[in-house]
Amino acid sequence: MATALADTAGPRDLSPGRRALQRLIRRRGAMVGLAVVAFFVALSLLAPYLAPYDPLATSWTAIRKAPTAAHIFGTDELGRDVLSRVIWGTRASLLAGVVSVSIALSLGVPIGMLAGYSRGWIDGVLMRITDAMLAVPFLILAIALAAFLGPSLTNAMIAIGISATPIFIRLARAQVMAVKVEDYVEAAKALGNPHLRIALRHILPNIVAPLLVQATLAIAAAIIAEASLSFLGLGQQPPAPSWGSMLNTAKNYIDNAPWMALWPGLAIFSVVLAFNLLGDGLRDALDPRHR
Amino acid sequence: MFNYFVQRLATIIPTLFFVSILIFGLQQLLPGDPAIILAGEDQDPNVIAYLRGKLHLDEPLPVRYVYWLGGVLQGDLGESLRIQKPVLELILEKLPVTIQLASMAIVIALAIGIPAGIVSAVKKDTAWDYAANIVALWGLSTPNFWLGIMLILLFSVQLGWLPASGYVSPAEDLGANLAAMIMPAFVLGNAIAAVLMRHTRSAMLQVMNADYVRTARAKGLVERVVILRHGLRNALTPVITLGALEFGTLLSGAVLTEQVFTIPGFGKLIIDAVFNRDYLVVQGVVMFTATTYIALNLVADMAYFLVNPRLRG
Numbered sequence A: 001m002a003t004a005l006a007d008t009a010g011p012r013d014l015s016p017g018r019r020a021l022q023r024l025i026r027r028r029g030a031m032v033g034l035a036v037v038a039f040f041v042a043l044s045l046l047a048p049y050l051a052p053y054d055p056l057a058t059s060w061t062a063i064r065k066a067p068t069a070a071h072i073f074g075t076d077e078l079g080r081d082v083l084s085r086v087i088w089g090t091r092a093s094l095l096a097g098v099v100s101v102s103i104a105l106s107l108g109v110p111i112g113m114l115a116g117y118s119r120g121w122i123d124g125v126l127m128r129i130t131d132a133m134l135a136v137p138f139l140i141l142a143i144a145l146a147a148f149l150g151p152s153l154t155n156a157m158i159a160i161g162i163s164a165t166p167i168f169i170r171l172a173r174a175q176v177m178a179v180k181v182e183d184y185v186e187a188a189k190a191l192g193n194p195h196l197r198i199a200l201r202h203i204l205p206n207i208v209a210p211l212l213v214q215a216t217l218a219i220a221a222a223i224i225a226e227a228s229l230s231f232l233g234l235g236q237q238p239p240a241p242s243w244g245s246m247l248n249t250a251k252n253y254i255d256n257a258p259w260m261a262l263w264p265g266l267a268i269f270s271v272v273l274a275f276n277l278l279g280d281g282l283r284d285a286l287d288p289r290h291r
Numbered sequence B: 001m002f003n004y005f006v007q008r009l010a011t012i013i014p015t016l017f018f019v020s021i022l023i024f025g026l027q028q029l030l031p032g033d034p035a036i037i038l039a040g041e042d043q044d045p046n047v048i049a050y051l052r053g054k055l056h057l058d059e060p061l062p063v064r065y066v067y068w069l070g071g072v073l074q075g076d077l078g079e080s081l082r083i084q085k086p087v088l089e090l091i092l093e094k095l096p097v098t099i100q101l102a103s104m105a106i107v108i109a110l111a112i113g114i115p116a117g118i119v120s121a122v123k124k125d126t127a128w129d130y131a132a133n134i135v136a137l138w139g140l141s142t143p144n145f146w147l148g149i150m151l152i153l154l155f156s157v158q159l160g161w162l163p164a165s166g167y168v169s170p171a172e173d174l175g176a177n178l179a180a181m182i183m184p185a186f187v188l189g190n191a192i193a194a195v196l197m198r199h200t201r202s203a204m205l206q207v208m209n210a211d212y213v214r215t216a217r218a219k220g221l222v223e224r225v226v227i228l229r230h231g232l233r234n235a236l237t238p239v240i241t242l243g244a245l246e247f248g249t250l251l252s253g254a255v256l257t258e259q260v261f262t263i264p265g266f267g268k269l270i271i272d273a274v275f276n277r278d279y280l281v282v283q284g285v286v287m288f289t290a291t292t293y294i295a296l297n298l299v300a301d302m303a304y305f306l307v308n309p310r311l312r313g
Helices: A002-013 A016-026 A028-045 A082-118 A120-135 A138-149 A153-179 A183-190 A195-231 A243-253 A259-286 B002-028 B034-038 B045-054 B061-073 B087-122 B127-141 B144-158 B174-208 B211-218 B223-244 B247-260 B266-275 B279-307
Strands: none
Touching: A016 A028, A016 A259, A028 A082, A028 A259, A082 A120, A082 A153, A082 A195, A082 A243, A082 A259, A120 A153, A120 B002, A120 B279, A138 A153, A138 A195, A138 B002, A138 B247, A138 B266, A138 B279, A153 A195, A183 A195, A195 A243, A195 A259, A195 B144, A195 B247, A243 A259, A243 B144, A259 B127, A259 B144, B002 B061, B002 B279, B034 B045, B034 B279, B087 B127, B087 B174, B087 B223, B087 B247, B087 B266, B087 B279, B127 B174, B144 B174, B144 B247, B174 B223, B174 B247, B211 B223, B223 B279, B247 B266, B247 B279, B266 B279
């Protein structure tokens, strides 16, 4: 009886963050997603030790060889080991996902908070600019930016980051507008706290959860966007390995070397699915309306 | 209705103004003298001089913007330096192909997304629900250019049922046209089906708990009638409106799909322009896309307003 009481009392003693973590752990899909993300992160960090061959080393005697014990994912049109290129390609994809979303967060959150907190004409102007950016479809804006900036992985990340920014502006603004009418924000104002302190100490910590969920889902979208730009020749430039550029080459050899297309595509699918599962799980764990 | 329309138009005008600044600003991202870069690899002095005059590059930036905007407002999106044709003419030439692809994709998306969403909501927390959710996650996580390549491998290379690429006009040969368009349309519809499925599921879950559905059941109506006539009819309104907003996904997807299947549409136009360094075409296509997107949003809003009596007050 005492144990049962202790068990029921237990969760109430936990902080909201710990309760959310417990809910996240109970979500099988989210945990599978987390494990797959961790796997790919490990792969990207340990690429020099895990890749069996140099991803750039060509071999004229091993052009478009089907999978064998020596090359378990086969080789490409220049005799390079597909497995090694898939492993090294993880770096470009994850880097693009994380850097682009960091750019979007660092631009979008302050602008969104400013709009939501100040309201009035500042909000009006910022929202019209955001609407203008949202009017151009995400990938088309990224393609246009990457085209004008010049094709490279760095420019692709900047282009994707800028294209993803308006979503964070909208989200941060909506959250600030909901939070700033709460009693604790009113109390902080009544105590004479400066606006910047109220925004950073009292509002920001309370809007982190939805931003975290959106960031996780945005990483998935950014990885697909980087792969798309590289597929179109606007991202990572050859011979550096990237899943998107590998697929671009592979489509020309689909009839006689299908393995060249299979593995990089599966890698994109797996990592994007993992981030989507994790994002869905985080949303369910952090947002009571979705439970 | 009229007041709402005027209100919406009032927000669209400043948005379009900022869109024009954003797109005009793209040209400023070019490193160095735009005339030299826009002139391409040949760097013909005559072309450079022509561009300098045409784009008013010797004028201050705000003056150049006013000239450019004046042209856009009169339907002049510039001229392709490679193909020597007005950009608007090029867009209108390619648009029917993309409209056909997009329409077929929407039909496929509706045919998969809405039934999957209904089943998922009605059979909540059963194997059907899980299966529908897996299909949605698959749709959201599969890069469509990879799906396109895999379908070519299966249906063109292995089975030899469908052509791997190319485009035949429907006026020329409807059968060949459909055979060439069905795979790209499926690829494009796949991601939108996932979004529609999620919207339908959540709208159906809300509607199926409403009082009027309980009343319909209490009257002794067959469950199929309750779901289709009382549930779906009410759930579809937000789904269709939200679906209209997927226009952006459709166009972004079309860029990649047309590239994979070598379809000479709107998406291929922008990519070819990027690689030919035909920047005025890129700029024109983006401007056209944004304006169409804003117009479609307005239509979707109006449609929602018209079909939802509560908004009309």
